[in-house]
Amino acid sequence: MNPMYPIAQIRQIEQAAQATLAPGTLMQRAGTAAAHAALELIKFPHQQTSILVLAGPGDNGGDALESAAHLAQLGLSVSVLLHADPDKQSVAAKQALLRAQASSAKFIDSSQTNDVDAVITSTPWTLVIDGLFGIGLTRPLPDQLHQIVNTINRLHCVVLALDVPSGLDADTGNIVDDQAGGRGVAVRASHTITFIADKPGLHTCDGRDLAGQVQVARLGIDHSLFPASAIRLNHPDLFAASLQQRKHNSHKGSFGDVAVIGGALGMAGAVILAARTAAQCGAGRVFAAFLQDAPAYDSAQPELMCRRAHELDFSAMAVVIGPGLGTSAAARDVLLHALQAATPLVLDADALNLIGAESSLQKIVTQRQAVSLMTPHPLEAARLLGKSGAAIQLDRVDAARRLAAQYGSVVILKGSGTVIAGVDGEIAINPNGNAGLATAGSGDVLAGLCGALLAQGWPVWEAALAAVWLHGAAADTLVAQGIGAIGLTAGELIPVLRSGLNRLTAEQALLRR
Numbered sequence: 001m002n003p004m005y006p007i008a009q010i011r012q013i014e015q016a017a018q019a020t021l022a023p024g025t026l027m028q029r030a031g032t033a034a035a036h037a038a039l040e041l042i043k044f045p046h047q048q049t050s051i052l053v054l055a056g057p058g059d060n061g062g063d064a065l066e067s068a069a070h071l072a073q074l075g076l077s078v079s080v081l082l083h084a085d086p087d088k089q090s091v092a093a094k095q096a097l098l099r100a101q102a103s104s105a106k107f108i109d110s111s112q113t114n115d116v117d118a119v120i121t122s123t124p125w126t127l128v129i130d131g132l133f134g135i136g137l138t139r140p141l142p143d144q145l146h147q148i149v150n151t152i153n154r155l156h157c158v159v160l161a162l163d164v165p166s167g168l169d170a171d172t173g174n175i176v177d178d179q180a181g182g183r184g185v186a187v188r189a190s191h192t193i194t195f196i197a198d199k200p201g202l203h204t205c206d207g208r209d210l211a212g213q214v215q216v217a218r219l220g221i222d223h224s225l226f227p228a229s230a231i232r233l234n235h236p237d238l239f240a241a242s243l244q245q246r247k248h249n250s251h252k253g254s255f256g257d258v259a260v261i262g263g264a265l266g267m268a269g270a271v272i273l274a275a276r277t278a279a280q281c282g283a284g285r286v287f288a289a290f291l292q293d294a295p296a297y298d299s300a301q302p303e304l305m306c307r308r309a310h311e312l313d314f315s316a317m318a319v320v321i322g323p324g325l326g327t328s329a330a331a332r333d334v335l336l337h338a339l340q341a342a343t344p345l346v347l348d349a350d351a352l353n354l355i356g357a358e359s360s361l362q363k364i365v366t367q368r369q370a371v372s373l374m375t376p377h378p379l380e381a382a383r384l385l386g387k388s389g390a391a392i393q394l395d396r397v398d399a400a401r402r403l404a405a406q407y408g409s410v411v412i413l414k415g416s417g418t419v420i421a422g423v424d425g426e427i428a429i430n431p432n433g434n435a436g437l438a439t440a441g442s443g444d445v446l447a448g449l450c451g452a453l454l455a456q457g458w459p460v461w462e463a464a465l466a467a468v469w470l471h472g473a474a475a476d477t478l479v480a481q482g483i484g485a486i487g488l489t490a491g492e493l494i495p496v497l498r499s500g501l502n503r504l505t506a507e508q509a510l511l512r513r
Contacts, residue, residue: 002237003229004198004429006171007135013196017221024092026219027059030195031066031096033217034162037193038071038127041158049126050077053105054148056132056166057084062093063162063195064131065100072103079123081108081116083132083145117151128152128159130187132166135199140176140184141167153188161189164199165210172395173205173417186210193217200231203429204396204417231397234420234428234469236504239462242453243508255284256455257317260448261309261334262350263290267324270349270444273490274323276301277448280498283455287312291330309334314341320451322351323444332358339364344371344454347409348447352376356383365407371460372409375447381413397427410460412450412468414443420464428465433472434485441490446471449497470500 005013018026042049053068055061061084072078086097101107108119130152132145141149149167152159164170167186175186190212192202196219202211232238246254258278263271268290275288279301288298289309298304314337321338325331327350335351339361345368347355352374355361362384365372376384378392381399384407385392392399392413400413400421413419418430446467453463474496478484483492 002198002233002235003226004200004203004231004233005229006200006231009227010135010170010196010199012227013221013225016225017196017219024095026195027062027092027096028066029219030063030162030217032070033195033219034063034067034129034131034160034193035070037191037215037217038067038129038160039074041160041191042127045076048124050123051079051127051129052120052123052125053078053080053129054132054152054166055080055082055084057088058134058136059090059093060131060134060136060163060166062090062096063134064129065093065096067129067131067162068105069096069099069103072100072105075104078103078105079108080105081120081148083148116148120148120151121155125155125157128155128157130159130161130166130189132187134163134166135170137167137169137176141186146185149185149187158191159187159189159212161187161192161211163192163195164202165189165192168201168207168210170199170201172397173201173203173207174394175206175210191215195219196221197226198233200397200427200429203233203431204419205393205415208416230425231427231429234430234465236466236469238428239466239469240508242458242462242466243505245505245509252284255282256457257285257287258283258448258451258455259287259289259312259314259317259319260323260451261289261312261319261321261338262323262325263288263292263294264324264326264328264331265292267326268292268295270324270441272298272301272304273441273444273494274320274448274451275304276491277445277494277497278320278452278455279303280494281449281452281501283318283452287317291326291328291334310337314338314343316343318344318346318451318455320346320348320447322346322348323447325350325354327354327357332361335361336364339368342370344373344460346373346375346447346450346454348375349380349443352380353383356380362407365409368408371454372407373412373450373454373460373464374403374407374409375412375414375443375450376403377414377443397429401425401427410464412446412464414446418468418472420468422461426461430468430472432469433475434479436475436479436484436486436488437471439488439490442471442493445490445493445497470497470504473500
């Protein structure tokens, strides 16, 4: 179900498959799959259809040459920009080059011109196929390719990347950078056809901006050659079992209590956002608990019960602590009280910062018997692991996995392609959401949703998966309606989250009939 594999495992699968096939078979299959994907994107080829194929020195370039040969044999106008020394190509890539040369494809010799940019921009391309470098890239793209990539990224046409956009790390989703600190470049594709299996880097960090729409071509490799995967793409199927319609014979006590704790001076809005989310996403009762004096009530959501944090008994409710909490001594005291309660606990925002700064609190988190769910953004994750924010972003999957193992908690590492990590090392990468979520309060809404699901009895892993998926889907729905991404506010997510949760629950009920 939506498995993903790191590069090392992809190599093992590929080698096992090649041992059972004639030489060059996988490259030919990849080229055929790429040609079919290209035709789907063009849809209605005509006389003005023109395709530019970028072919690099490795097997990714061989895949591109195979696709060029297929497309040219169909009568399409295909031009190939070859960046490879034929004498250094693999046997399979050499065969692909011969097939492309025997077709009607035209070859552009970039070495014979000082202005590659002019050569590329002189034709209104319908489609560009990027086969410069695949998953084996460990160094930044060569300097001579920077201009070509930057030019491709300025074109107004469909760009299809083969396996991964050239310049992107398939494991981490980062652009491969110069070790001396220089910024690398990568192709910005509108579509990616990735071979054998999906890769984590296509769905997190820079990958979401560079890969575009991703499809997987397994290349006919037998299922038995694929090992069990610890990384998956998040999807409602992964939490469908917890989507249960409510019985008529139920009451508010059937759906649990949530306490949202935070709201230091000037930050009361964070508690209100999280508490409103918990109320509108199914919790039976919701307490909004403040470090300072609590308001009499929330005029927009009077169902919320406003309290001072130290007055609450946390023992019989799901607790969300951290939104607007601050890092004062009083904040630490209420956090300690929450950590010591045997209750499902969502640790967010300043709760995470307090834990990251104090080893005694870290020890208590690791020793808790009750459910803990942590929702850090990269800087909070960095404090928890004693690293820099940049180090977290270098490998988001590894960082999330380390956090989960170190703290014995399910972890939601927020960001582009949010990573959810289980204590057992299981990983899910979330595929939806958009830049509209980069706004104050959206994390508070996510924390409140997590609390609501835990209060209703969801297992912590499924609650994390569902909360992140629904959060991203709500943002996508609002953007589709013209509300954002620019200017989307966190409060606008809440009613859309409620609708999404009810819709998924109803759909799942129909499937069970």
